Amino acid sequence: xxxKAKEKVYEKILLISAFISVITVVLIGGFIFxxxxxxxKKVGLIDFLLGxxxxxxxxxxxxxxxxxxTFAVTFGALIxxxxxxxxxAIFLAEFAPPRVSKFVRPAVELLAGIxxxxxxxxxxxxxxxxxxxxxxxxxxxxxxxxxxxxxxxLSASIILAIMILxxxxxxxxxxxxxxxxxxxxxxxxxxxxxxQTIYKVIIPAASSGIIAAVVLGMGRALGETMxxxxxxxxxxxIPDSIFAPVRTLTGNIAIxxxxxxxxxxxxxxxxxxxxxxxxxxxxxVASFLGKRGAGQx
Amino acid sequence: xxxxxxxxxxxxxxxxxxxxxxxxxxxxxxKNGENASxxxxxxxxAGSTSVQPLSxxxxxxxxxxxxxxxxxxxxxxxxxxxxxxxxxTANLGASSRELNGEEKEYGLTETVIARDGIAVVVNxxxxxxxxxxxxxxxxFTGEIKNWNEVGxxxxxxxxxxxxxxxxxxxxxxxxxxGGDAKFDANAIIQNSTGAIKKGVxxxxxxxxxxxxxxxxxxxxxxxxxxxxxxxxxxxxGSYKISRPFLYLTKGEPxxxxxxxxxxVLSEEGQQIVAEEFIPVK
Numbered sequence: 001x002x003x004k005a006k007e008k009v010y011e012k013i014l015l016i017s018a019f020i021s022v023i024t025v026v027l028i029g030g031f032i033f034x035x036x037x038x039x040x041k042k043v044g045l046i047d048f049l050l051g052x053x054x055x056x057x058x059x060x061x062x063x064x065x066x067x068x069x070t071f072a073v074t075f076g077a078l079i080x081x082x083x084x085x086x087x088x089a090i091f092l093a094e095f096a097p098p099r100v101s102k103f104v105r106p107a108v109e110l111l112a113g114i115x116x117x118x119x120x121x122x123x124x125x126x127x128x129x130x131x132x133x134x135x136x137x138x139x140x141x142x143x144x145x146x147x148x149x150x151x152x153x154l155s156a157s158i159i160l161a162i163m164i165l166x167x168x169x170x171x172x173x174x175x176x177x178x179x180x181x182x183x184x185x186x187x188x189x190x191x192x193x194x195x196q197t198i199y200k201v202i203i204p205a206a207s208s209g210i211i212a213a214v215v216l217g218m219g220r221a222l223g224e225t226m227x228x229x230x231x232x233x234x235x236x237x238i239p240d241s242i243f244a245p246v247r248t249l250t251g252n253i254a255i256x257x258x259x260x261x262x263x264x265x266x267x268x269x270x271x272x273x274x275x276x277x278x279x280x281x282x283x284x285v286a287s288f289l290g291k292r293g294a295g296q297x
Numbered sequence: 298x299x300x301x302x303x304x305x306x307x308x309x310x311x312x313x314x315x316x317x318x319x320x321x322x323x324x325x326x327x328k329n330g331e332n333a334s335x336x337x338x339x340x341x342x343a344g345s346t347s348v349q350p351l352s353x354x355x356x357x358x359x360x361x362x363x364x365x366x367x368x369x370x371x372x373x374x375x376x377x378x379x380x381x382x383x384x385x386t387a388n389l390g391a392s393s394r395e396l397n398g399e400e401k402e403y404g405l406t407e408t409v410i411a412r413d414g415i416a417v418v419v420n421x422x423x424x425x426x427x428x429x430x431x432x433x434x435x436x437f438t439g440e441i442k443n444w445n446e447v448g449x450x451x452x453x454x455x456x457x458x459x460x461x462x463x464x465x466x467x468x469x470x471x472x473x474x475g476g477d478a479k480f481d482a483n484a485i486i487q488n489s490t491g492a493i494k495k496g497v498x499x500x501x502x503x504x505x506x507x508x509x510x511x512x513x514x515x516x517x518x519x520x521x522x523x524x525x526x527x528x529x530x531x532x533x534g535s536y537k538i539s540r541p542f543l544y545l546t547k548g549e550p551x552x553x554x555x556x557x558x559x560x561v562l563s564e565e566g567q568q569i570v571a572e573e574f575i576p577v578k
Contacts, residue, residue: 053482054461055461055479056461056462057461057462057467057470058479124495124499125499128499129499132499132500145442145443145453146453146483148453149455149485149500149502150499150500151485229488230492233485233486234460234485234486234487234488235482235483235484235485235486236482236486237482237483245483245485247486254488255460255486255488256460256461256462256488258346258372258374258460258462258463258488259346259374259375259376259460259462259463259464260374260376260461260462261373261374261376261377261380261462262376264461264462
């Protein structure tokens with residue numbers, strides 16, 4: 001085969017590869033929608049989305065508690081994880097001497113490689129029991145008895161915060177490193193301190209990258225299933241406290257798919273539709289924010 | 298160029314692996330052991346995941362004797378098992394609960410192959426040892442919220458239940474809660490026996506329910522209406538929270554299916570049942 005023909009073949013292989021992912025997304029989307037839409041029609045979109053009760057074996061399908069639960073857990077994770085992650089990224093990019101970053105960086109990589117079920121186990125055995133102890137010893141008179149069981153929005157958020165750290169750290173660090181050196185030099189030359197330079201110059205310049213890091217971390221937190229199931233308690237009730245047990249949309253599907261039958265399965269697919277739409281909206285917002293951020297800098 | 302060579306190697310490895318898998322799949326057809334009965338064919342068992350491990354053990358022993366009969370065991374849940382038997386997608390549907398009203402009208406033949414008891418388990422530190430069925434119901438529906446209402450310490454009860462659709466939960470719901478009652482909306486929900494046990498072990502105030510076969514010394518099974526949860530009390534009917542394991546067939550089963558059911562109900566089959574569950578013969 002001559003060189004040109006070979007080139008053509010490789011090009012076609014790459015093209016097919018690219019299309020496979022597109023086709024997969026379309027197939028998965030189509031599948032979820034065809035399986036789930038009938039039950040949404042049957043229950044009614046409003047009742048399905050805003051229904052507060054989920055009792056599938058008695059044909060009651062309302063997923064509002066899971067929607068609220070998903071966002072509660074995700075925002076909890078962001079509140080805990082983003083400041084820590086961005087701080088670590090700044091440290092690694094600006095301050096860390098090579099000797100220190102030699103330890104920190106592999107540790108972060110390792111964090112990304114730990115399987116989620118191990119995070120779940122850690123959460124179940126360490127975080128939940130610690131939290132239960134704190135709740136029952138120091139907060140016993142403040143919290144309702146149902147909120148003294150360890151399983152909670154808080155423990156899920158703590159675990160997810162750790163899980164999103166590698167994403168947040170790596171992407172923020174890249175963003176910070178890609179800020180042109182001249183910015184920093186100019187700021188320092190004007191008499192600004194290191195911290196002022198970071199706070200007023202580098203972070204704003206890296207903001208679009210940091211936003212991207214946050215959004216990707218958010219995607220990870222929204223989609224994480226196994227670890228959350230193990231620590232969150234999975235109670236179907238709208239959480240009104242960070243100590244309340246909670247069920248997420250992904251958790252709902254994973255917990256019940258094993259034994260579901262009939263309308264119950266369809267309702268789980270419908271849960272998938274809601275998740276699908278939420279993630280699509282999030283991605284759109286993310287790319288919009290990313291573009292705007294990039295335009296400013 | 299180096300990476301190119303590496304990728305070639307990777308492709309080669311994948312191919313070798315695929316070939317190995319394909320070769321492995323050829324296994325069942327090559328089997329040609331003794332034929333004890335002259336019966337041959339394939340039997341498909343689908344349904345309850347509670348029955349599944351038992352079915353698999355029974356099949357392993359069965360296929361040693363009847364090498365011309367292949368039995369495939371699948372999960373899917375009790376409801377799926379009933380559907381599979383009714384629609385004919387499986388020769389045998391497995392269910393770990395009695396058929397409900399609608400399902401009874403399908404005209405399926407029910408064969409009880411084993412019985413299983415559901416134990417109500419509490420933390421070993423809990424001093425409650427005996428509950429009435431009514432108290433168990435009230436605890437799991439959330440009416441009773443504190444252990445001191447049933448003779449224990451002044452501690453709030455942590456109710457842990459299985460997820461909707463689980464056979465154990467379905468059986469418990471039917472036997473203990475009855476038709477209309479619902480589980481406590483604030484109950485912690487876990488999707489495996491292991492996770493329930495873990496919850497009960499780590500929380501001194503917890504209560505959960507698990508299959509009798511899974512009870513060990515790490516948790517404490519309480520008496521229900523004064524009756525201890527054990528094989529004897531499940532068989533003689535005095536322990537209230539028990540359920541049957543059913544094989545369901547529609548119409549006259551084919552020869553291979555019939556041979557398998559006969560094996561399961563034989564002394565040898567029931568001995569395998571007895572290893573973890575309660576035999577019916």
